[in-house]
Amino acid sequence: DAMVIQNPRYQVTQFGKPVTLSCSQTLNHNVMYWYQQKSSQAPKLLFHYYDKDFNNEADTPDNFQSRRPNTSFCFLDIRSPGLGDAAMYLCATEGGGGGYNEQFFGPGTRLTVL
Amino acid sequence: AQKITQTQPGMFVQEKEAVTLDCTYDTSDPSYGLFWYKQPSSGEMIFLIYQGSYDQQNATEGRYSLNFQKARKSANLVISASQLGDSAMYFCAGGTGGFKTIFGAGTRLFVKA
Numbered sequence: 001d002a003m004v005i006q007n008p009r010y011q012v013t014q015f016g017k018p019v020t021l022s023c024s025q026t027l028n029h030n031v032m033y034w035y036q037q038k039s040s041q042a043p044k045l046l047f048h049y050y051d052k053d054f055n056n057e058a059d060t061p062d063n064f065q066s067r068r069p070n071t072s073f074c075f076l077d078i079r080s081p082g083l084g085d086a087a088m089y090l091c092a093t094e095g096g097g098g099g100y101n102e103q104f105f106g107p108g109t110r111l112t113v114l
Numbered sequence: 115a116q117k118i119t120q121t122q123p124g125m126f127v128q129e130k131e132a133v134t135l136d137c138t139y140d141t142s143d144p145s146y147g148l149f150w151y152k153q154p155s156s157g158e159m160i161f162l163i164y165q166g167s168y169d170q171q172n173a174t175e176g177r178y179s180l181n182f183q184k185a186r187k188s189a190n191l192v193i194s195a196s197q198l199g200d201s202a203m204y205f206c207a208g209g210t211g212g213f214k215t216i217f218g219a220g221t222r223l224f225v226k227a
């Protein structure tokens with residue numbers, strides 16, 4: 001089945017230690033998103049790619065970076081995680097065709113910062 | 115949509131009953147799309163149903179239907195014949211293009227046996 005995969009499902013890192021979360025998709029979708037979701041809150045968009053075009057949300061901290069080496073893979077790099085960065089990180093894809101399309105989400109990576 | 119409001123933090127429903135989850139939106143753009151997603155405790159967001167601003171009919175997908183009232187700017191989700199597996203967080207979301215979807219705060223649904 002075509003899907004969105006996130007690894008790892010659970011990540012523990014230390015305060016200030018860089019961490020990378022990965023996302024892959026078999027849907028061949030043009031658009032990939034990264035969201036941050038804190039407990040009992042709505043997902044917050046960090047950035048998205050349309051193909052190789054990167055779009056950063058204005059309020060996304062510089063501490064968060066992303067890479068998309070090819071259509072299938074997208075990475076979220078947190079350069080110096082703080083305690084406030086502990087959250088669920090959701091990757092999603094979208095076909096990117098005309099109109100408004102649903103997003104397909106991965107299972108998420110739950111990040112703990114010690 | 116530029117703002118999505120879900121005013122029900124939590125809802126209870128008896129198994130096999132219908133339940134309505136409220137969503138209002140605020141946008142000045144005449145063209146927009148509205149979505150509902152389900153998020154079980156496992157964390158994965160699951161797309162349920164979509165309504166376009168120009169759609170004449172209310173959207174339906176199996177047990178899910180969307181009560182779209184454009185003049186009131188509301189897009190309520192109706193779940194018929196609730197099942198225990200429907201217990202989850204439900205998010206209303208909207209987009210006006212540009213690959214930017216705004217999510218509401220969510221409603222946690224509890225289905226009682």
